[in-house]
Amino acid sequence: MLFDLKKVEELGSLFYSISEVSIMLEVPIDKLTDEDSNEYKAYQKGFLNSEIELRKEILETAKTGSPNAQETINKIIKSAKTTNSRYA
Secondary structure (H helix, E strand, O other): OOOOOHHHHHHHHOOHHHHHHHHHHHHHHHHHHHHOOHHHHHHHHHHHHHHHHHHHHHHHHHHHOHHHHHHHHHHHHHHHHHHHOOOO
């Protein structure tokens, strides 16, 4: 069965959970969790593209001196370093 990948991507971009997307679009949960499926890739693409935009905004706000944004960026950097060190 074919599912509307654009809709899956859109809901991912709005940070709906995989479970919520499954319910709203009647997509089997395994389609949204199988890393080889088009549904999984569409969801992740939407989620990550929105996250990119948010991180850009947070970084710009941090550069202007916002303590909250600076703290958030530091947490993001620490998390990325931890994740990246697993591959080193």
